[in-house]
Amino acid sequence: MATTRLFSLTLAIGSIWLSGCATTHPTPATAAPPPARITVLYDAFGKDAAMTKDWGYAALVEINGKRILFDTGDNAAVLAENVKAKGVDLGKLDFVVLSHRHSDHVSGLSYVLSVNPHVKIYAPKEPFGMFGSDLPSTFYRKDDSLPADMRYYNGAPPETMKFGTVFPRADIQLVDKTTEVTPGITLIALISDAPGTRELKELSLAIDTPNGVVLVVGCSHPGIEAIVAEAVKINPHIHFLAGGLHLVTAQDPVIAKVANVLHDTYKVDFIAPGHCTGEPTFAALQKAFGDRYLYAGLGNTLSIDANPHAASSEGGARVLDDGDSRSYRTLVAQSGDLY
Ligand SMILES: [Zn+2]
Ligand SMILES: [Zn+2]
Secondary structure, eight states: OHHHHHHHHHHHHHHHHHHHHHHHOOSOOOOOOOOOEEEEEEOSOBSOTTSOOOSSOEEEEEETTEEEEEOOOSOHHHHHHHHHHHTOOTTSOSEEEOOOSOHHHHTTHHHHHHHOTTOEEEEEOOTTOTEEEEEEGGGSOOOTTSOGGGSGGGGOOOSEEEEEESOTTSEEEEEOSOEEEETTEEEEEEEOOSTTSTTOEEEEEEEEETTEEEEEESOOTTOHHHHHHHHHHHOSOEEEEEEEOOOTTOOHHHHHHHHHIIIIISOOSEEEEEGGGOHHHHHHHHHHHGGGBOOOOBTOEEEOSSSOEEOSGGGOOOSOOHHHHHHHHHHHHHOSOOO
């Protein structure tokens, strides 16, 4: 009798536990999202002997379930070698972002198109830009008194005048203004006002994540402060900043101000600078950010979770060593990317 009661009690408790369990987990567990990470495929410093260092920038950004190639480096053959060395498949991309028209960001596109001819490419819209453009034909003044053969299009221009691109077969979508291209992923469009690049339009990639904005920049010609000021409109918390800050010739007071603004004003959590950031700026940012400065040399993969860190084995070091610095200086000197 006692045994039967105990047995019934056990069954009852068991069924309560089972039903409790069932109500807590009504649906099967969903698969974990793929890890968010960035892999540097083109830069002038790095430790991976299997890859070729060169002046320029390209990075594969895997985040929010998307694979995005941000810029394409300076040379298609070098990009091809580096991509193969890293085992990256550029045939599978959601889209490419070309940050700006400078050759050290665009020239590798021919390789990308050779393996992925139909990939969608976002590029800045500039008047008569290399990515193509158009203008309403109302833009030019007309003179009806002229004979037709002295007039543009015999006096009957198309409503929209289209201008060519150096990549005529590519699926290029021109971006004029800051645009959310897919939910949570925004291309920030700003125009440089700096001598030498005045009126150059540049796109930066801002991904809104539960940890804050992940911001990837090409050369920051419009100024990194201006770009971050746009990014905080999406989410005031900037979690991760990677790419070129274009301080390669900047003097110390300018560098100190930028480091201060990023660290103290915008409270950027983690920084992974590369490309045209410049050696003294690498040093200043490393000092300002300490352990939250992530070495992002060529070939490095950085995870971009709540606590970003080097995901690849060669990424342990947080600084440029002597060999790294020497080759970076040589490539800076050879580049025309000094203003
Ligand atoms: Zn540039
Ligand atoms: Zn550049």
